[in-house]
Amino acid sequence: MRLELKDITKQFPGVLANDRISISADRGEVLGLLGENGAGKTTLMNILSGLYRPDSGEILIDGTPRTFNDPAEAIDAGIGMVHQHFQLVPVFDVVSSVALGAESVAGPLGTFDRSAARKRVVELSELYNLHVPPDADIEDLPVGVRQRVEILKALYRQSDILVLDEPSAVLTPAETEELFDIIRGLAANGTTVIFITHKLNEVLEVCDRITVLRRGRVAGTAEPKTTTREQLANMMVGRDVELRVVKGPSTPGDVVLSLNDVVVRDDRDHIAVKNVSLDVRAGEIVAIAGVQGNGQTELVEAIVGLRTVDSGTMTVGGDDITRATPRQVADLGVAHIPEDRGRDGLINYMTVSENYILDTYHRPPYSKGVRLDLEAIREGAKVGVRDFDIRTPSIHTLAGSLSGGNQQKVVVAREFSRPVKLVIASQPTRGLDVGSIEYIHKRIVEQRDAGAAILIVSTELEEVIAVGDRVAVMYGGQIVGILEGEAATFEAVGMLMGGAQ
Amino acid sequence: MNRARRILAPAVVPALAIVSAFIVGSIFILITDFQNLQRLGTDPIGAIGSAAGGIIAAYQAMLVGAFGDPARIAAALQGGTPRQIAGAVRPLTETLVAATPLIFTGLAVAVAFRTSVFNIGVEGQFILGAFGSTVALLVLQDLPAPIPLLGAIIAGVFTGAVWGFIPGFLKARTGAHEVITTIMLNYVAVQIVLFGLRSDFLRQEGSSQPISKLLDGIARVPGILDPFGLPGIRLHYGFVLALVMAAVVSWFLFKTTKGFELRAAGFNLTAAKYAGMSASGSIILAMSISGGLAALGGSMEVLGTVPQMSNDISSGFGFNAIALALLAGNRPLGIVLAALLFGALRTGGGLMQVQTGIPLDLLFFIQALVIMFVAAPGLVRSIWRLRAPRTPTGTAVEGARA
Numbered sequence: 079m080r081l082e083l084k085d086i087t088k089q090f091p092g093v094l095a096n097d098r099i100s101i102s103a104d105r106g107e108v109l110g111l112l113g114e115n116g117a118g119k120t121t122l123m124n125i126l127s128g129l130y131r132p133d134s135g136e137i138l139i140d141g142t143p144r145t146f147n148d149p150a151e152a153i154d155a156g157i158g159m160v161h162q163h164f165q166l167v168p169v170f171d172v173v174s175s176v177a178l179g180a181e182s183v184a185g186p187l188g189t190f191d192r193s194a195a196r197k198r199v200v201e202l203s204e205l206y207n208l209h210v211p212p213d214a215d216i217e218d219l220p221v222g223v224r225q226r227v228e229i230l231k232a233l234y235r236q237s238d239i240l241v242l243d244e245p246s247a248v249l250t251p252a253e254t255e256e257l258f259d260i261i262r263g264l265a266a267n268g269t270t271v272i273f274i275t276h277k278l279n280e281v282l283e284v285c286d287r288i289t290v291l292r293r294g295r296v297a298g299t300a301e302p303k304t305t306t307r308e309q310l311a312n313m314m315v316g317r318d319v320e321l322r323v324v325k326g327p328s329t330p331g332d333v334v335l336s337l338n339d340v341v342v343r344d345d346r347d348h349i350a351v352k353n354v355s356l357d358v359r360a361g362e363i364v365a366i367a368g369v370q371g372n373g374q375t376e377l378v379e380a381i382v383g384l385r386t387v388d389s390g391t392m393t394v395g396g397d398d399i400t401r402a403t404p405r406q407v408a409d410l411g412v413a414h415i416p417e418d419r420g421r422d423g424l425i426n427y428m429t430v431s432e433n434y435i436l437d438t439y440h441r442p443p444y445s446k447g448v449r450l451d452l453e454a455i456r457e458g459a460k461v462g463v464r465d466f467d468i469r470t471p472s473i474h475t476l477a478g479s480l481s482g483g484n485q486q487k488v489v490v491a492r493e494f495s496r497p498v499k500l501v502i503a504s505q506p507t508r509g510l511d512v513g514s515i516e517y518i519h520k521r522i523v524e525q526r527d528a529g530a531a532i533l534i535v536s537t538e539l540e541e542v543i544a545v546g547d548r549v550a551v552m553y554g555g556q557i558v559g560i561l562e563g564e565a566a567t568f569e570a571v572g573m574l575m576g577g578a579q
Numbered sequence: 580m581n582r583a584r585r586i587l588a589p590a591v592v593p594a595l596a597i598v599s600a601f602i603v604g605s606i607f608i609l610i611t612d613f614q615n616l617q618r619l620g621t622d623p624i625g626a627i628g629s630a631a632g633g634i635i636a637a638y639q640a641m642l643v644g645a646f647g648d649p650a651r652i653a654a655a656l657q658g659g660t661p662r663q664i665a666g667a668v669r670p671l672t673e674t675l676v677a678a679t680p681l682i683f684t685g686l687a688v689a690v691a692f693r694t695s696v697f698n699i700g701v702e703g704q705f706i707l708g709a710f711g712s713t714v715a716l717l718v719l720q721d722l723p724a725p726i727p728l729l730g731a732i733i734a735g736v737f738t739g740a741v742w743g744f745i746p747g748f749l750k751a752r753t754g755a756h757e758v759i760t761t762i763m764l765n766y767v768a769v770q771i772v773l774f775g776l777r778s779d780f781l782r783q784e785g786s787s788q789p790i791s792k793l794l795d796g797i798a799r800v801p802g803i804l805d806p807f808g809l810p811g812i813r814l815h816y817g818f819v820l821a822l823v824m825a826a827v828v829s830w831f832l833f834k835t836t837k838g839f840e841l842r843a844a845g846f847n848l849t850a851a852k853y854a855g856m857s858a859s860g861s862i863i864l865a866m867s868i869s870g871g872l873a874a875l876g877g878s879m880e881v882l883g884t885v886p887q888m889s890n891d892i893s894s895g896f897g898f899n900a901i902a903l904a905l906l907a908g909n910r911p912l913g914i915v916l917a918a919l920l921f922g923a924l925r926t927g928g929g930l931m932q933v934q935t936g937i938p939l940d941l942l943f944f945i946q947a948l949v950i951m952f953v954a955a956p957g958l959v960r961s962i963w964r965l966r967a968p969r970t971p972t973g974t975a976v977e978g979a980r981a
Binding site: 421437 | 834835836837839840842843846847849850851852853854855856857966
């Protein structure tokens with residue numbers, strides 16, 4: 079079916095989320111909807127799926143204007159959504175999860191007709207090459223398969239228009255490729271696909287047409303064949319953006335961080351890090367690549383003192399940190415950018431200035447005996463806000479009300495505000511927009527050039543290859559390979575991430 | 580302007596909650612006024628008029644009962660006898676006396692809440708503080724003057740701090756939930772007091788009740804109005820100490836490094852750990868301070884207000900304090916104001932009951948309504964048509980950006 083949104087406007091208190099946005103997609107077309115966080119993509123899709131009603135504007139399906147009062151009406155009209163966060167019941171099997179809410183019934187009591195549902199699930203799975211095991215429980219399935227169950231759920235409800243919201247965020251590179259094949263198959267069978275993302279490579283690879291949103295408006299439309307990453311990034315951000323990480327060759331010096339045979343257990347007491355040994359030298363960036371859940375989180379927590387080490391030793395600049403507390407580690411000149419800034423790195427209900435001193439409040443100039451020196455804190459926070467270009471109404475604004483990029487800048491500004499010998503950065507650019515990613519990378523490279531040793535952990539292949547001087551790949555709790563310079567190609571790192579030796 | 584707005588903004592919802600509660604309270608007076616309701620058919624205007632008069636009379640009596648009658652105070656001050664002056668100002672001083680233990684216990688709850696620890700044990704810490712002071716005073720009674728009194732206060736605070744430390748330590752070391760442990764320790768505290776009051780050393784001679792010897796013969800927290808020689812005025816320097824503690828707690832929480840740690844741990848324990856703070860240290864410290872503050876309240880009660888220890892030394896102060904801290908948003912200044920309100924309701928209710936026959940229970944009803952409204956800020960905002968404030972997470976705006 080042909081979908082057309084015309085002049086959609088949606089105002090929230092203080093924010094014009096959608097400002098006369100018009101997009102259209104033909105039957106069997108894959109439309110990429112590209113934009114930074116806050117550009118209005120999700121609002122637009124929530125309007126299309128019946129969660130919000132637009133203040134003005136029209137939704138046309140095959141030329142007929144439609145209004146949706148709730149998501150059920152949108153589903154009836156043939157619109158299927160696959161959300162970033164899956165809407166599945168973990169303890170149900172695939173057939174039940176898919177049929178839930180759209181059950182076919184049979185028999186005198188009108189009970190759930192499982193065999194009919196199962197038959198349709200198997201049919202759809204085969205037709206679109208989804209490879210979904212119909213009888214497996216959702217909680218036992220890998221993330222990539224769960225996503226295919228979500229797609230199947232939409233198809234089961236006879237959706238002709240499929241909306242995918244940031245579908246690749248949770249996938250490995252290989253799984254992403256599989257997803258693209260499925261999208262192509264769907265389109266070939268006449269499904270209209272709307273693909274929402276902020277990743278430039280992906281829209282260029284899989285979309286027939288691309289609409290770019292910026293600050294609630296359509297910034298432009300492009301064809302993948304005749305456009306470049308740079309042009310798209312420019313449309314997204316509104317200025318030229320450096321997509322490559324600019325850095326000179328590394329000049330490795332002395333070993334700063336040394337891990338020897340480190341073994342760490344996870345929360346369930348299973349061994350998560352198996353005999354990892356790794357050296358990170360001053361003036362180099364070592365990037366740890368790997369799909370989420372392969373021991374990187376536990377390794378980082380162990381280094382910074384948040385998790386006890388089972389066996390092995392760790393040193394920073396020659397000092398043993400195997401049993402050190404987080405504060406002792408920090409005092410050795412270790413900056414830590416945690417992987418989940420909202421949970422670990424910031425206190426949302428404290429102000430920017432309070433967050434800025436979160437790990438330096440106890441020493442001069444911010445403390446005077448038992449007292450906090452509020453004047454010095456204000457001055458320090460102002461310097462941090464200025465030097466790191468943190469966009470905030472004031473240093474007294476609550477950190478939680480800043481955008482993701484600015485929150486991360488608060489964390490980075492804080493960590494780099496003290497003398498730094500080693501930087502541990504976990505997912506430093508996750509969920510950030512192109513402009514902020516560029517900025518954070520620049521500051522990290524600056525630290526390297528100033529002589530710090532850098533350890534970056536990332537699940538984004540692009541980031542690992544762009545930033546790392548050396549790339550170590552973690553799989554199943556082990557470092558399965560270290561690639562240097564030219565050897566660190568997408569293919570080589572991607573293979574290792576998937577477990578190939 | 581901005582500064583004023585920052586200070587006043589958090590007071591808007593509690594203030595409107597109080598107004599709402601009194602309005603609902605007056606509706607309640609109205610529909611329980613059966614005499615007027617019966618006349619509604621025959622004489623509607625007269626019925627409505629006297630019903631409205633009833634509400635005004637009730638609330639007026641409450642005000643006079645809580646703060647005194649200005650005309651009477653003025654008259655008494657111009658050449659009245661000490662007895663007349665005392666009678667005129669007593670409503671006000673009794674309100675302050677009633678507010679004193681609530682300020683201490685409210686601060687105790689707030690310090691723990693600020694660290695995200697729910698100290699339900701303030702009641703027990705208050706009682707044990709009073710008990711510790713009683714024992715110490717009797718032990719030290721023969722020593723020269725200020726030693727018995729000061730020793731009693733210190734002993735009381737220490738006892739309460741220990742009673743707070745125990746659940747704090749258990750939580751930090753073993754993960755034992757503080758709500759369970761503090762509630763249970765309340766029972767233990769009451770039993771310790773009952774046990775102690777059975778001993779001849781403490782028990783009042785000739786009494787079969789669990790009450791202690793009279794303490795004011797040994798030492799007493801001096802009365803604020805003592806220099807004027809007014810009879811029967813109980814207001815003592817414990818009230819001043821409560822105000823000082825409110826200022827100290829405020830300074831501690833917002834201007835010291837330890838206070839910063841407690842607040843950080845309270846908002847986000849994980850982030851506090853990541854920043855190198857000791858989570859267990861913060862929990863133990865907060866619980867000890869909380870217990871000490873509650874105990875200081877108990878100490879002032881037994882050494883100042885009621886000069887005799889008994890097992891009902893606290894009329895539920897520790898539990899009222901939880902509601903009070905909620906009303907005050909855990910802000911020290913707010914706690915002082917909220918404690919004055921609760922104290923005024925308590926003393927004002929007496930006169931209302933005598934003069935208008937409306938039972939004292941109406942006050943507990945109003946008090947409960949205030950808390951309910953504060954606990955449901957969305958309800959207050961929709962009644963008074965206020966816009967929701969922008970909060971860091973989970974607002975419509977945030978949802979739109981995501």
